Amino acid sequence: MKNVSIDTITQAFLDYCGDDTDPRTMFVLQKMVEHMHAFAKETELTHAEWARGLKFLTDAGKITDDERNEFVLISDVTGMSSLVDMIGSQHGGTSSSVLGPFHSVGAPLLPVGGDLKKDNDGTTVVIEGHVRDIDGNPVEGAVIELWQTAENGLYYSQDGGQDDFNLCCSMKTGPDGRYAMTTVKPAPYKVPDDGPVGELFRATGRTPWRPSHLHFIVQADGLKSLVTEVFANGDPYLDKDAVFGVRSDLIMDYVETSDLDALPDDLEVGRDVTLPYYKVDFDFTLVSEPN
Amino acid sequence: MKNVSIDTITQAFLDYCGDDTDPRTMFVLQKMVEHMHAFAKETELTHAEWARGLKFLTDAGKITDDERNEFVLISDVTGMSSLVDMIGSQHGGTSSSVLGPFHSVGAPLLPVGGDLKKDNDGTTVVIEGHVRDIDGNPVEGAVIELWQTAENGLYYSQDGGQDDFNLCCSMKTGPDGRYAMTTVKPAPYKVPDDGPVGELFRATGRTPWRPSHLHFIVQADGLKSLVTEVFANGDPYLDKDAVFGVRSDLIMDYVETSDLDALPDDLEVGRDVTLPYYKVDFDFTLVSEPN
Numbered sequence: 001m002k003n004v005s006i007d008t009i010t011q012a013f014l015d016y017c018g019d020d021t022d023p024r025t026m027f028v029l030q031k032m033v034e035h036m037h038a039f040a041k042e043t044e045l046t047h048a049e050w051a052r053g054l055k056f057l058t059d060a061g062k063i064t065d066d067e068r069n070e071f072v073l074i075s076d077v078t079g080m081s082s083l084v085d086m087i088g089s090q091h092g093g094t095s096s097s098v099l100g101p102f103h104s105v106g107a108p109l110l111p112v113g114g115d116l117k118k119d120n121d122g123t124t125v126v127i128e129g130h131v132r133d134i135d136g137n138p139v140e141g142a143v144i145e146l147w148q149t150a151e152n153g154l155y156y157s158q159d160g161g162q163d164d165f166n167l168c169c170s171m172k173t174g175p176d177g178r179y180a181m182t183t184v185k186p187a188p189y190k191v192p193d194d195g196p197v198g199e200l201f202r203a204t205g206r207t208p209w210r211p212s213h214l215h216f217i218v219q220a221d222g223l224k225s226l227v228t229e230v231f232a233n234g235d236p237y238l239d240k241d242a243v244f245g246v247r248s249d250l251i252m253d254y255v256e257t258s259d260l261d262a263l264p265d266d267l268e269v270g271r272d273v274t275l276p277y278y279k280v281d282f283d284f285t286l287v288s289e290p291n
Numbered sequence: 292m293k294n295v296s297i298d299t300i301t302q303a304f305l306d307y308c309g310d311d312t313d314p315r316t317m318f319v320l321q322k323m324v325e326h327m328h329a330f331a332k333e334t335e336l337t338h339a340e341w342a343r344g345l346k347f348l349t350d351a352g353k354i355t356d357d358e359r360n361e362f363v364l365i366s367d368v369t370g371m372s373s374l375v376d377m378i379g380s381q382h383g384g385t386s387s388s389v390l391g392p393f394h395s396v397g398a399p400l401l402p403v404g405g406d407l408k409k410d411n412d413g414t415t416v417v418i419e420g421h422v423r424d425i426d427g428n429p430v431e432g433a434v435i436e437l438w439q440t441a442e443n444g445l446y447y448s449q450d451g452g453q454d455d456f457n458l459c460c461s462m463k464t465g466p467d468g469r470y471a472m473t474t475v476k477p478a479p480y481k482v483p484d485d486g487p488v489g490e491l492f493r494a495t496g497r498t499p500w501r502p503s504h505l506h507f508i509v510q511a512d513g514l515k516s517l518v519t520e521v522f523a524n525g526d527p528y529l530d531k532d533a534v535f536g537v538r539s540d541l542i543m544d545y546v547e548t549s550d551l552d553a554l555p556d557d558l559e560v561g562r563d564v565t566l567p568y569y570k571v572d573f574d575f576t577l578v579s580e581p582n
Contacts, residue, residue, distance in 0.1 A: 003537070003538055003539040004370075004373060004377075004535045004536075004537060004538065005377065005538075006374065006377045006378065009370045009373060009374050009377075009535055010370070012370065012535060013369065013370050013535075016495075016497050016531055017495040017496060017497060018495060018496020018497070019496075020496060021494065021495045021496055022494070025494055025495070026495070027334065028334050028336070028340060029495065031330050031333050031334050032330055032369075033369055033370065035326035035327070035329060035330045036326070036369060036371055037370065037371070037374055038326060039322050039323055039326045040371060040374050040375055040378060041374070041378065042322050043318065043319050043322050044378055045319070045375055045378060046375070046378075046379060047375055047376070047379055049319060050366070050371065050372075050375045054360070054362045054363055054366055057348065057351075057352075057362040058352075058355060058360060058362050060348075060352060061348075061349075061351060061352020061353070061355050061362070062352070062355075064349060064352050064353075069345070069349060071345045071348040071349050071352070072345055075341070075345055078304065078323075078324055078327060079295075079300045079301070079303065079304050079324065079328065080327055080328070080331060080341065081341075082295060082300060083297065083300050083328055083331050083332070084331055084336050084337070084338055084341045085338070086295075086296065086297045086300075087297065087331060087332065087335055087336060087337075088337060088338055203312065203313070203316055204307075204308040204309060204312045204316070204317070204320065205308060205309020205310075205311060205312055206307050206308060206309070240307055241295075244295045244300055244303060244304075245295075246294070246295060247294055247295065247296075248294040
C-alpha cells in the first residue's frame with residue numbers, strides 16, 4: 001500500500017499476509033492487530049508513551065532469565081493468564097486457576113495419607129478430599145500434584161535453604177478417589193516487584209501480594225486436567241490477589257482444631273501433628289474431555 | 292474481588308488501581324487492558340496459543356541488546372510505530388514516517404551543497420530542496436539530518452567496513468531555506484528476520500524488505516519537528532514496506548540525467564559526479580508547533 005493512513009493501516013497489515021497463512025493464526029493476528037491499533041487510536045497514544053511501553057517490554061526482557069519470566073508475570077498481573085484460564089475451563093467442575101511459574105515436574109510420589117510437612121516449620125495442615133467426575137463417581141488412579149510455599153513465603157526453587165521438591169508431591173488416588181496428606185499452612189507472598197511489573201504496581205497503587213494458597217494439578221484418564229489453587233478463607237489478600245486467581249469455590253476454611261480423633265486413620269505422621277492444627281477438606285470435580 | 296470471572300476481570304483490574312493514579316496513565320492502562328481482554332475473549336484464546344505469544348515476547352527479549360531491539364521491530368512490523376507517528380502528525384505539512392533504529396546523534400555538519408558521497412560506491416544522487424513553513428515562507432536555520440544505507444543495504448552502524456557516520460550528516464539552511472548535497476542511491480534492505488519477527492514473517496508469507504529510502508529529521512525554532520523518509524518511485528517494495536512507512540507525498544522521482552548543467556552551482560563535488568546521475572528535488576513543509 002503506497003499511502004498508508006490511520007484509517008487503512010489495519011487493512012494494510014491484513015493485506016500483507018499471504019493467502020495460505022494458517023486460518024487460525026491469521027484470525028488471532030487479525031484480532032491482535034485490530035485491538036492494538038484501536039488502543040493507539042482511542043488513546044491518541046503519543047510517541048513518548050509508546051516509547052515508554054516499548055521500554056517496559058525491553059526492561060522485562062532484560063530481567064527475564066531461566067528462573068524468572070517477567071512476561072509471564074505481566075500476563076498474570078494484567079489478568080490475561082487468569083482470563084485465558086477461565087476461557088479454557090469447562091463449566092460444571094472445580095474452577096481452574098493460574099498455574100504460576102513455580103510448578104516443577106518430577107515431584108516425589110507420596111502414598112495417600114503421606115507426610116509432606118517433614119521438618120518444615122509452621123502450623124500443621126491436614127488436607128483430604130476426593131476426586132470425582134461430574135456425576136459424583138470417585139475417580140480411581142487420578143494423579144494429584146501439590147506445590148506450595150514454606151512458612152517464609154518462598155517455594156523451594158526460590159530458596160537455597162529448602163531441599164529440592166520441599167513441599168511438592170504427587171499422589172495417586174485409590175478406588176475411593178481419596179487423597180490425604182499432612183503439610184503446613186502456606187504463607188501469603190509478593191510476586192516479584194523489583195522489575196517493570198513492580199514499577200507498574202507503584203504507579204497504580206496496587207499491592208504485589210498474593211493470598212496464601214496451595215497449588216494443585218489433578219489429572220485422570222479420560223477427564224480434563226485441572227490446574228487450580230485453593231485459598232484460605234479470611235486471608236487479607238483474597239480481595240486483591242495480584243494475579244486475579246481467586247474464585248469463590250476455591251476458598252476453603254482452614255478449621256483450627258486440636259481433636260486428634262478427626263485425623264484420618266491412614267495419616268502417616270499423625271504423631272508429628274502440632275496442636276492445634278488446621279483441617280482442610282477439599283474435593284475436586286473433573287469434567288470429561290471435550291470430544 | 293473474591294470471584295473473578297470472565298465478565299468481571301476487566302473491572303477487577305481497574306478496581307485494583309488506586310484512586311490517586313495519574314489520570315492519563317490510568318486511561319491508557321484501562322484501554323490497554325480492555326483491548327487485551329477483548330482480544331482473548333473474541334479469539335477464545337487457548338493456553339497453548341497464549342503460551343506461544345509469551346514465548347514470542349521472551350524470545351524477543353533474548354535477541355534484544357544495545358544494538359538491536361526486537362520490541363521496536365515488532366512495533367514497526369505490526370504498524371504500531373507508523374500508526375503512532377500518524378496520530379502524532381499535524382495535517383498540512385510534509386507527512387512524517389517512522390524513525391527506525393538507525394538514527395545516530397552527532398552526525399557531522401555539512402555546508403549546503405556538501406558532499407556526503409565521498410568514496411562510497413553507487414550511482415550519485417544530487418538531492419536538493421527547500422524547507423518552508425505552512426505559508427510557503429523559506430525557513431532559515433532549519434537543521435536537516437539525513438541518514439541512509441550504503442549500496443550494500445547496510446547503515447554504517449551495522450557494517451564494520453564503513454566509517455563512523457558514513458552517509459549521515461546534518462545541514463543548516465541559509466536565508467533561502469535551501470539544502471543540497473551529493474550522496475548515493477540507498478538500497479532496499481531487509482529488516483532483521485533471524486528472530487521472532489522473522490518467524491512471524493514466515494508464518495504469514497510476508498516479506499521483510501523495505502523499499503529504498505532516505506531518512507530525514509528536520510527541525511527549526513517555533514516549528515514542529517519532522518521525522519520522515521523519502522522513497523524512490525518505482526521501487527519494487529513500495530507496496531509492501533515491512534514497516535508501513537510509505538506515504539504518497541514521500542515518493543520522489545529519482546530522475547536519471549547526464550546533464551551537468553542541472554547541477555546546483557554550489558555543489559562542492561560536482562567533479563566527482565558519476566554519469567548518469569540521479570537528481571532528486573524534495574521540499575519539506577513544517578507546520579507550527581501546537582500552542
